[in-house]
Amino acid sequence: GAVVSQHPSWVICKSGTSVKIECRSLDFQATTMFWYRQFPKQSLMLMATSNEGSKATYEQGVEKDKFLINHASLTLSTLTVTSAHPEDSSFYICSARVGQDTQYFGPGTRLTVL
Amino acid sequence: AQSVTQLGSHVSVSEGALVLLRCNYSSSVPPYLFWYVQYPNQGLQLLLKYTSAATLVKGINGFEAEFKKSETSFHLTKPSAHMSDAAEYFCAVRGEGGAGGTSYGKLTFGQGTILTVHP
Numbered sequence: 001g002a003v004v005s006q007h008p009s010w011v012i013c014k015s016g017t018s019v020k021i022e023c024r025s026l027d028f029q030a031t032t033m034f035w036y037r038q039f040p041k042q043s044l045m046l047m048a049t050s051n052e053g054s055k056a057t058y059e060q061g062v063e064k065d066k067f068l069i070n071h072a073s074l075t076l077s078t079l080t081v082t083s084a085h086p087e088d089s090s091f092y093i094c095s096a097r098v099g100q101d102t103q104y105f106g107p108g109t110r111l112t113v114l
Numbered sequence: 115a116q117s118v119t120q121l122g123s124h125v126s127v128s129e130g131a132l133v134l135l136r137c138n139y140s141s142s143v144p145p146y147l148f149w150y151v152q153y154p155n156q157g158l159q160l161l162l163k164y165t166s167a168a169t170l171v172k173g174i175n176g177f178e179a180e181f182k183k184s185e186t187s188f189h190l191t192k193p194s195a196h197m198s199d200a201a202e203y204f205c206a207v208r209g210e211g212g213a214g215g216t217s218y219g220k221l222t223f224g225q226g227t228i229l230t231v232h233p
Contacts, residue, residue: 004157032219043204043223044158093157097219101146101165101208105157 002028004096006106013084014114021079021109023094029074030096034103035067038091050077084113116141116207118188120224128232133177133192135227137205140186146208147188148221149179153201161203164188175199200231 003026013019023033031052036044048058048069056069066088068080081088089112095103121136139145146165150158162173169181179190188205204227209220 006157034220043225046220046222049220091155095158100219101163102160103219103221105150105159107157108155110155 002026002096002098002104004094004104004106006092006094006109008109009107010110010112012112012114015085016083018080018082019084019111021081021092021094021111023077023079023096023106025075025096025104028096028098030098031074032097033071033077034095034097035069035077035079036093036095038093038108040091044093047079052077081111084111086113089113116145116209116222118147118205118207118222118224120203120205120227122227123225124228124230126230126232127195129197130194133190133195133199133229135190135203135205135229137179137188137190137224138186139188139205139207141207147179147181148206148208149173149177149188149190150204150206150223151175151201152204152226158204161190195229195231197231197233200229202226202228 005024007022033050035047038044047062048056050056050069050071052071058064071077093108095105097103117140119138148163149161152158161177162171164171164181172178177192205224206221
């Protein structure tokens, strides 16, 4: 099956620094990738839709200047958490869409901001 | 807008017993529904999906789900639980609207149900 990777899988950073998370589709191309955030013991919440070659579309309540998304190629989307704060600590998961109905999910990145 | 509600945040069964995880949906159009499984510190894996074809959908690992329009339900079942089934399960519905719409392809997830399997 299709594989989506995320890097890093786990990151700890100091408050005020920026962190970049990569999402790659390894054996297929994806014009659309999604970024989700999952707080402990909660469901996935869609943050934004990443479209190759165009600006990302953000869900209501998500600060686009804080969560920068770049979809530079058909196999790579990046999420940069700028000026991270402890409340940004979460599990970030990306997915790559194939067709209309199928999303392949990455293994997630756990971000801890001290 | 669509939504899904999972009844029961925790379900505990004995190994070999029936697994039943409940999901009810709300949608103004015929929904596309999904069940995903998440193991600790991992992403989601698709178990099965309903896309308006057969109402009884068979998935991986022996799971199946039945779409019941009259009950607006899409419950997940497995006849005999295995220890390896212990995980968190999410029901999801695909966004309404065609290509180009703001909801196209988006998934809305339920709250999740943690399945515990006892020996």
